[in-house]
Amino acid sequence: MxxxxxxxxxxxxxxxxxxxxxxxxxxxxxxxxxxxxxxxxxxxxxxxxxxxxxxxxxxxxxxxxxxxxxxxxxxxxxxxxxxxxxxxxxxxxxxxxxxxxxxxxxxxxxxxxxxxxxxxxxxxxxxxxxxxxxxxxxxxxxxxxxxxxxxxxxxxxxxxxxxxxxxxxxxxxxxxxxxxxxxxxxxxxxxxxxxxxxxxxxxxxxxxxxxxxxxxxxxxxxxxxxxxxxxxxxxxxxxGQEITAEGYRWMPPPGAKPRLEIRGLTVPGELQGIDLRVMPGEIIGISGLLGSGRTELALALFGLRPIHQGEIRVDGRAAALRSVQQAVSAGITYVPEDRLTEGLFLTQTINRNLLAASFEALSRYFLIDFARARRASANMIAEMQITTPSGERPVMELSGGNQQRVVIGRWLMRDARVLILNGPTVGVDVGSKAGIHRRIRDLAESRGVAVLMISDDLPELVQNCNRILILHRGKIVEEVMAEATTEAILSEILKALS
Amino acid sequence: MSLSVLRRSETVIALVLLAAMLLIGLINPAFWNLANLFSLARSNVVIGIMALGVLTVMISGGIDVSFPAFAVAAMYLTVRAMVAWDWQGVAGPFVMATAIGLALGLINAAFVYGLRMIPLIVTLGTGSLVRGFLLGVVGTSQVNIDRMPKSLIAFGSTELTSLSDPAGGHFALSAMLLIYLAMALLVHFLLTHTMLGRGIYALGSDGEAARRVGFDRRLTIFVVYALAGALAGFAGLLHGAMIWLANPRDFNGLELDVIAAVVLGGASIFGGRGSVLGTMLGVFMLVMVSNSLIIMHIATTWQRVVVGFIVIIATAATSWRDRRRIA
Missing domain, CATH: 3.40.50.300 (P-loop containing nucleotide triphosphate hydrolases)
Known part of the structure; x- marks a missing residue:
């Protein structure tokens, strides 16, 4: 020694x-x-x-x-x-x-x-x-x-x-x-x-x-x-608490129709012929090396790749996804990787951040119904279990985990049908990570949201998803059921690609 | 190597400048007259010296809009003192004007460093204060050529070469250019070859990192604002000597022109970037454009429009450059 x-x-x-x-x-x-x-x-x-x-x-x-x-x-x-x-x-x-x-x-x-x-x-x-x-x-x-x-x-x-x-x-x-x-x-x-x-x-x-x-x-x-x-x-x-590590087990509800259907989605130079069906309540993990097209897939679904080919259906209805507005009105929402720069107005209050995407829905004749807005954000703070003395505190005072809940909560207020999370727990500590995972699972189960979770964190995917896809050079090269795999297997697959 | 030369902003500005000169020469061949070029060079001196100070402040991540006020105060106070005491010197008055500018610059630095105030607000305030005091306390009357100290006039008229044109007119290359070049070299040396100068870049690039590494923030800020003030004071008196007139309302709105020239020269409004060579090219560009507008008999009001465009285009170009590098 x-x-x-x-x-x-x-x-x-x-x-x-x-x-x-x-x-x-x-x-x-x-x-x-x-x-x-x-x-x-x-x-x-x-x-x-x-x-x-x-x-x-x-x-x-x-x-x-x-x-x-x-x-x-x-x-x-x-x-x-x-x-x-x-x-x-x-x-x-x-x-x-x-x-x-x-x-x-x-x-x-x-x-x-x-x-x-x-x-x-x-x-x-x-x-x-x-x-x-x-x-x-x-x-x-x-x-x-x-x-x-x-x-x-x-x-x-x-x-x-x-x-x-x-x-x-x-x-x-x-x-x-x-x-x-x-x-x-x-x-x-x-x-x-x-x-x-x-x-x-x-x-x-x-x-x-x-x-x-x-x-x-x-x-x-x-x-x-x-x-x-x-x-x-x-x-x-x-x-200081026991964190359960039980996998997400999901059974297709009888007679359910796919929430999200992607057929032959191609973005020149980024994605090639992606086919994917996601049922309500499914949590699909997506991994791959940097530049594999995993983020581009999310961006394409969120209307940020206006030039794409292929068919995308949400609840059976064809969705044109040429702009963010179209994506949002089709019920697709995206929580970016870098929530600090892309997703949050740091100096603004929690309420405003939560309501940022909902003001239109909450207003009548161009006037915002503030009483309704306050109720809606208070409910969301409770539902997402955001730890704060008041919704009027600026978001930058929150911990990383709570900030992430604000971003997710914002989109849930819009009745998201498809929720895309990119690196949902990057920079979040173990305790709040478990909390966020629990919230995501609840959302999938109780609201029937289809979740796409993009992550580098393989244990996170194995634990929280029922299916995991691996992208490489713009294609889905591997699809595994989470219960039939381990992070070691996934890690081997990823290594073989590089 | 050849690529990196092309990517340097100085090269880009030089190319744009060259293109603009060719264009102006095409529209108005009189542009290439030696007399015009000499007068153009002469017009660079005062703005250029001020721009060197502003450049230094901007590299440190700050901004100075008070320098025209400091320049006019230094000039007017010094000339009035010379008139009052019948003081016929050159070195002494320039030391005095520089010292006045330097002292005022230290006030800026004290606010920016001591109270952590935003430089734009500080210098807007001190500039306005100094102008107000000058007019209210010292006076509003011009010192015209008849009362202007002879020594200053003689100094300001020093020539390097003297030529006559066929029509019998006289034109010359002003010796004041040498002063400008000497100061540019000095500031260039400070910025690129001293640790203090690299500290100015470091402060503008990331202030917190500069502190952790051990650069002296206080020293840097005081040097930067004091230098800007001193250069402005010196340039102010030089201006008086070159136009044989001391007007306490002079230099109105000059801050925009000078900042435009510095930004045009590749300095970043976010700090950490900029060079003396680029700034000199930027100053030349700006002076050349307004000079050409005068030659083409375009009203001075339209010059403001042109300067406005230059500021916006230059800032857009640099911020586009900065964003591309970050991404």
Whole structure:
């Protein structure tokens, strides 16, 4: 067992009466991959910021190399070899990769002038250390998210750190990018650097970490070597509740007619001859690699691919889907992947967000019936179990899980017959994830909504869908019943495609 | 390599500029007269120096609309002081005008940094205040050529080459161009070869990231607004020296022209982007267009229409560019 690098002993921190950390103790050993697990709001971010020296603990102590450090500020933290990669990467989009890599170390070296040749040398060396190849002259804004993350990692490694803290590094990555990231993290570990991997994705923790610390409400609720845990125990520790993992079993109702029928749907360059029948109450999972056409299928159904061929019927009636309005009036609704930028008016109230698509239906002679609108949104807040003191609070105050419920709730108010969800639980923590899944199943069962769930999260699909389709190059290449498959099988199928 | 040169916004602007010059030359061959080109170059100086300051502010993610007010205040105060004290200098008055602009720029910086106020609102306010105080407290009367200090007039008329045209007229390349070029080089050096300059880009690109990396936000903001003020003050007095007149109501509406030129030169209103070369090309383009409208005897009111179009088209082009890069 290697020596401790950093120890937190009984650290507490509160903000205006809210106890973010309550006497928390944690030890990170040299060169280990340690996973910090916890739901949103469990105190993970506060803990990271204490390690990074941004926050000072109210009580308790921080030990580095066995010695108490009393005044840990960002500069001493960096001097002790602590580097944090935040979720937003802290890069400069309009500057080149070379500058993004080299400028921080040039500042810390106290330089006044920029030596461009030196900047490029430093940057080249930094990328070489990770064995990656990115155009140094490209602006960071031109890179993919995964590439930006690699730049952020390469930059952090330039200051010869001993501990690399990664805050939710996999949130925006696809399955293969996650694998590449893990390979790099293991490589970093071989260089003797400890990694604190902050996550709420249970599967990842088992893939990458050696030891794990679970925090909830600012306290450590479980800690130990990864071998001492199993998935259920970890989920229980994180949420404090038992999460049932029972598959979605669906029986075709007698004499039911298909809710959604797609015949020969083709979008030039994106989709080729998609055939699909979805019955009321069915939850169909759709997966595939990025660019497989899975998102394009959703967009086509939502009227965002006006140029398409093929026939689409909703409840037996042919639907022309040349615009979003036509799709919505046919009863098709879509919850996009990036709900923050595409689906929500963040600064507006929950009520307004819920009602955004319904004002037309709620108004008479151009005037909105506000009493009816208020009732409708209050009912939806109750039905979707959105946790908020009032519908008049801005949406940005809600947690990720609750925000997702607002987007889904908005479309349910329009009497959705077909609900398309793209990455319904991306960035949502385990507890609310289970809640959202429960809501989706209820909707399918009680309202007979046909649900198409697009996701990278294979366990999510296996657990919540009755049928799973895999798309590749614009075609459905595989169709399996969820009860007859496992995520391992699906994962093999997906790997074989790449 | 050849592709990346083509993709640079400076290349695009240079090509557009060239096309515009050819077009204007076709409509009006007098455009290519050396006399016209010299006067065109001369018209770049004052706007160009101000644009260098505005460019720096815009790269940092801010905006400055107070600089015409600062410029006019620096010019008018300095000239009035020279008249009152019968002060016949050049260096001294320019130091004074620059210092007045710099001090006013520091006030902008204090509001933007200290109170975290939106730069547009701050500079709208300080600009209006300064103009109001100037007219209310210092005076509204022009200092005309007869009372204008001789030293300033002499300095403003310094020539590089002096030529005569066949008709016996006299035209010359103003030496003030050298001042403009020197300042452009200085600002270019600051922006591209100093850590402070890269910090200005970093701040405009992502302020929070700049703070985490260790760029000094306070220093950067103060330098940027102080520089814009100082350049405006200097350019203001230079303007007075070049037109032999100090009018306290001068530079009205100039902020739009200068911001238009800077945006035209490829700077982004969202910060983090822009270059001295691009800005100089943008200034040249704007000056050339208004100059040509004058040559073609088009009323000055229509010049406002043209400037308005240029602002909208240039901003549309850059925001289209920015969006495409993000997507």
């Amino acid at each position: 290697s020596e401790p690098l950093i120890s937190l002993c009984g650290v507490s921190k509160s903000f205006g009466g809210v106890q973010a950390l309550a006497g928390l103790s944690l030890t990170l050993r040299r060169g280990e991959i340690h996973c910090l697990a916890g739901e949103n709001g469990s105190g993970k971010s506060t803990l990271i910021k204490i390690i990074a020296g941004i926050y000072r603990p109210d009580s308790g102590s921080v030990l580095i190399d066995g010695e108490t450090v009393t005044q840990l500020d960002p500069i001493t933290a960096i001097a002790h070899g602590i580097q944090v990669i935040y979720q937003d990467f802290s890069l400069f989009p309009t500057l080149t990769v070379a500058e993004n890599l080299a400028l921080p170390s040039e500042i810390h070296a106290g330089r006044r002038l920029v030596r461009w040749r030196h900047v490029h040398q430093l940057a080249r060396a930094a990328l070489a250390r990770l064995g990656i190849d990115i155009d140094l002259a490209a602006n960071v804004e031109a890179l993919s998210t995964a590439e930006r993350q690699l730049v952020a990692i390469a930059r952090a490694l330039m200051s010869a750190p001993r501990l690399l803290v990664m805050d939710e590094p996999t949130t925006t990555l696809t399955g293969r990018e996650v694998e590449r990231l893990f390979a790099i993290v293991r490589d970093i570990q071989r260089q003797g650097i400890a990694v604190l991997f902050v996550s709420h994705k249970i599967r990842e923790m088992f893939d990458i970490s050696e030891r794990i610390t679970v925090i909830r409400n600012g306290c450590v609720v479980a800690a130990g070597a990864i071998g001492e845990f199993n998935e259920a125990a970890l989920a229980r520790a994180m949420t």
